[in-house]
Amino acid sequence: MRLVREARSVFRPWRLSLRPNLFALPADTWVRFGLLVISVLGTVPIVVMGFATALVPGAVTASREMAKCEASVAVPPPAAERGKGLAERFGDASVRELRVDECFGYLSALRPVVVIAGLAVLAVVVLALLLYAVMPAWQIRRQHLVALTGVDIAALDAELESMRREADVTQVAFLMDPLDLRVSGRAFGLPRRRYVVLSRGLIHCWSIDPELFRAIVLHELGHIRNRDIDAAYLAVAIWRAFAVLVLAPAVVLAVLSGPEGWIFLGGRLAGLAVVVLLIRNGVLRSRELHADARVAQWGMSAPLARALDAPRHNRQGLGYLRSMLARVHPEPSQRRAALNNTDALTQVGWWDGAALGITTTIAYNTTPLVIGWFAPRGIGSQLAPILLFVLPAACGVTIATFRVNLTALTQGRRPRVDGFALGLGTGIVAGVGLAVQAAFLPPDRPYPSFPGLGLEGWLAWAALVVVATWLYVRWFSATARLWMPYVITARSLGRPVLLGAVLATLSLPLWLPFVIDLPNYANLTKVDVLPEVPSATIVLGLAAVPAVLTLPSWGVIGALAVVWGLPLMATLPPFQRHDTPARPWATSDSVPYGWYPPKALASPVRALSTGLIVTVAALTIMSVCYVLAAGVRIVQPELLSPVNQILTWLPFVLGATAVTAAALIATARAPGFPTAHGLLAAFIPGLPVILGGEVMQSYALCMTGRCTGLDLKTDWTLCLWLLRWTLLGSAVLSVLIAVLVALLGQLDRSANE
Numbered sequence: 001m002r003l004v005r006e007a008r009s010v011f012r013p014w015r016l017s018l019r020p021n022l023f024a025l026p027a028d029t030w031v032r033f034g035l036l037v038i039s040v041l042g043t044v045p046i047v048v049m050g051f052a053t054a055l056v057p058g059a060v061t062a063s064r065e066m067a068k069c070e071a072s073v074a075v076p077p078p079a080a081e082r083g084k085g086l087a088e089r090f091g092d093a094s095v096r097e098l099r100v101d102e103c104f105g106y107l108s109a110l111r112p113v114v115v116i117a118g119l120a121v122l123a124v125v126v127l128a129l130l131l132y133a134v135m136p137a138w139q140i141r142r143q144h145l146v147a148l149t150g151v152d153i154a155a156l157d158a159e160l161e162s163m164r165r166e167a168d169v170t171q172v173a174f175l176m177d178p179l180d181l182r183v184s185g186r187a188f189g190l191p192r193r194r195y196v197v198l199s200r201g202l203i204h205c206w207s208i209d210p211e212l213f214r215a216i217v218l219h220e221l222g223h224i225r226n227r228d229i230d231a232a233y234l235a236v237a238i239w240r241a242f243a244v245l246v247l248a249p250a251v252v253l254a255v256l257s258g259p260e261g262w263i264f265l266g267g268r269l270a271g272l273a274v275v276v277l278l279i280r281n282g283v284l285r286s287r288e289l290h291a292d293a294r295v296a297q298w299g300m301s302a303p304l305a306r307a308l309d310a311p312r313h314n315r316q317g318l319g320y321l322r323s324m325l326a327r328v329h330p331e332p333s334q335r336r337a338a339l340n341n342t343d344a345l346t347q348v349g350w351w352d353g354a355a356l357g358i359t360t361t362i363a364y365n366t367t368p369l370v371i372g373w374f375a376p377r378g379i380g381s382q383l384a385p386i387l388l389f390v391l392p393a394a395c396g397v398t399i400a401t402f403r404v405n406l407t408a409l410t411q412g413r414r415p416r417v418d419g420f421a422l423g424l425g426t427g428i429v430a431g432v433g434l435a436v437q438a439a440f441l442p443p444d445r446p447y448p449s450f451p452g453l454g455l456e457g458w459l460a461w462a463a464l465v466v467v468a469t470w471l472y473v474r475w476f477s478a479t480a481r482l483w484m485p486y487v488i489t490a491r492s493l494g495r496p497v498l499l500g501a502v503l504a505t506l507s508l509p510l511w512l513p514f515v516i517d518l519p520n521y522a523n524l525t526k527v528d529v530l531p532e533v534p535s536a537t538i539v540l541g542l543a544a545v546p547a548v549l550t551l552p553s554w555g556v557i558g559a560l561a562v563v564w565g566l567p568l569m570a571t572l573p574p575f576q577r578h579d580t581p582a583r584p585w586a587t588s589d590s591v592p593y594g595w596y597p598p599k600a601l602a603s604p605v606r607a608l609s610t611g612l613i614v615t616v617a618a619l620t621i622m623s624v625c626y627v628l629a630a631g632v633r634i635v636q637p638e639l640l641s642p643v644n645q646i647l648t649w650l651p652f653v654l655g656a657t658a659v660t661a662a663a664l665i666a667t668a669r670a671p672g673f674p675t676a677h678g679l680l681a682a683f684i685p686g687l688p689v690i691l692g693g694e695v696m697q698s699y700a701l702c703m704t705g706r707c708t709g710l711d712l713k714t715d716w717t718l719c720l721w722l723l724r725w726t727l728l729g730s731a732v733l734s735v736l737i738a739v740l741v742a743l744l745g746q747l748d749r750s751a752n753e
Contacts, residue, residue, distance in 0.1 A: 018410040018587040028286040033231040035359045036279045042363035048120040131237035145175040167221035187220040215303035222294030228287040235283040284328040301339045308332040346407040348400040350423035356396040357427020364389035394504035401477045417477040425469035457535030482570040489580045564676035607677040610666040611684025618658035618689045658685040
């Protein structure tokens with residue numbers, strides 16, 4: 001047994017540096033392709049509706065009449081609000097909102113515009129599919145590709161057949177490009193018929209450098225094995241259809257609309273075109289790196305590195321920008337580095353998060369406008385944008401965090417998701433501004449006649465979005481990190497990733513759509529109700545409304561329980577599999593003997609003990625106070641009134657103090673994931689201290705002959721109210737302490753280095 005324990009200690013993952021299995025999760029190629037589809041389909045309807053309004057008879061007149069109707073009833077006269085109370089202002093705002101609903105009658109004349117937008121989306125999809133279907137035949141005819149011929153064709157066929165079996169692919173036809181003297185290859189084709197083109201120079205290389213020949217052919221077969229050919233050629237087809245059917249007419253619209261259209265509409269179109277182009281290039285570059293990873297998995301990385309020995313061009317200024325927008329292949333130096341270090345494929349950074357945030361936010365802002373033409377107040381206009389926004393965002397966050405944490409576990413290091421989290425928040429902020437409809441109706445204006453929110457309001461909202469997104473991604477990543485030792489003992493990664501996506505899909509709609517629409521709500525509140533309050537204060541105040549005023553106490557308490565309960569559940573004994581070896585799918589290397597999952601990184605024992613100790617201490621202090629108060633009542637009856645007033649608030653004050661102290665101590669003592677430990681410790685003394693104080697107060701009154709009984713209903717409501725506020729405060733305190741501890745630890749590590 002001692003030898004077994006020593007072997008396990010040697011083969012712990014943090015003592016090893018294994019290569020993670022890059023193909024255990026969906027590749028970045030398909031993730032970025034999904035973002036490309038979302039960005040294009042989210043942009044097409046609004047762009048087309050812009051110039052379709054000028055073509056439909058009566059559409060321009062209807063839109064102007066609707067704007068006049070909203071302007072006449074939406075904005076209250078400033079003098080009418082003077083001297084009114086807050087309740088009267090809310091009542092007047094509700095009346096104006098009902099009057100605004102009458103203006104939606106003009107939408108019936110604008111429905112043909114939406115039909116044209118739908119037909120434009122269909123045209124983009126049909127043209128893209130048509131281009132994708134004809135590309136293989138067009139390439140064969142245009143480049144004069146022919147079947148393999150030659151003296152040694154039998155030996156070459158045998159070599160290609162052995163490589164096809166090694167790559168485990170079927171239905172592949174090999175063609176030759178007799179006019180290409182370079183040493184290169186290419187894979188293309190439709191799902192049931194794939195082609196691999198061998199250049200004339202590559203076939204000549206077979207006789208003089210067989211290893212190099214095998215590496216290049218296996219690279220092309222790796223595309224087929226990775227199933228990325230369809231994503232690559234569909235990405236090219238979608239970009240071309242988008243440029244022809246949407247961008248070109250939109251540029252004409254921007255030019256005809258005058259200088260204002262050039263600035264507001266043309267700038268957003270240019271930004272969207274760059275985003276779509278960069279995502280398309282990301283799809284094409286990602287597939288090359290993953291095909292190289294397949295070659296390395298098959299043991300041919302050294303010959304492939306020789307094939308990539310091309311001179312590096314150091315481009316600067318406009319040359320670098322042009323190459324970034326036009327380059328569809330990674331630099332040879334980047335590909336050579338990825339053969340030995342897979343960080344380029346396993347780590348997610350700021351750009352990945354920004355692309356996810358921009359594309360999903362554009363889809364979220366587009367969908368309600370399109371659906372709103374048919375159902376201005378229907379349930380579909382509220383649920384559809386949330387689902388279309390949440391599903392891709394949830395899948396992107398899940399795949400990114402699982403990939404980072406799987407890599408961190410196999411390589412024995414801490415996961416790094418801060419760049420991705422900050423990029424996601426920044427992308428959401430940028431996506432709101434890049435949306436095409438913002439050129440016609442800014443996102444901070446519920447109606448065209450409303451004034452803007454102001455710079456301070458926008459800065460407060462942007463900071464709120466970035467911080468909230470960062471906290472959410474950090475929490476999700478910490479949850480995945482705690483569960484990863486259990487996950488790597490499962491048969492596959494499919495079910496855990498699906499459960500993670502479900503968790504993200506259920507949790508994101510609770511806060512993110514509200515935060516994105518916050519500028520609209522804040523401006524509506526400022527204009528209608530609180531014109532004298534600064535916009536930044538309104539933004540931050542409205543951000544606390546769902547958690548503090550709108551949601552019931554049990555909703556807030558349950559949400560906070562999930563925040564700490566779900567991660568720390570992974571530390572319970574039923575989910576600890578220290579005696580179950582890790583599965584081979586977790587790493588591309590051969591799994592060492594005795595490679596077992598590590599112990600949980602964060603045990604809740606310290607948080608539980610802290611909460612219990614604080615609870616006992618608070619109840620002891622409270623009992624002493626009540627005993628002393630009872631004695632004061634007997635000895636000096638003239639102090640009865642002030643003592644009773646103090647005892648009335650003592651349970652609540654001491655309960656809030658106990659909750660806050662438990663959160664503070666547990667956060668500082670936590671071995672890992674300090675926020676969850678702080679919240680767990682804060683839960684324990686909450687109700688016992690508050691309810692215990694109420695019971696002690698009733699007992700103390702009985703000792704003096706003034707038994708009033710315990711009003712359980714009233715006391716329970718007050719306890720829940722106080723517990724809700726103290727837990728929210730302890731949550732904020734836990735986050736601040738966790739950030740402070742992390743900063744101090746980073747400073748300490750930097751000083752030691």
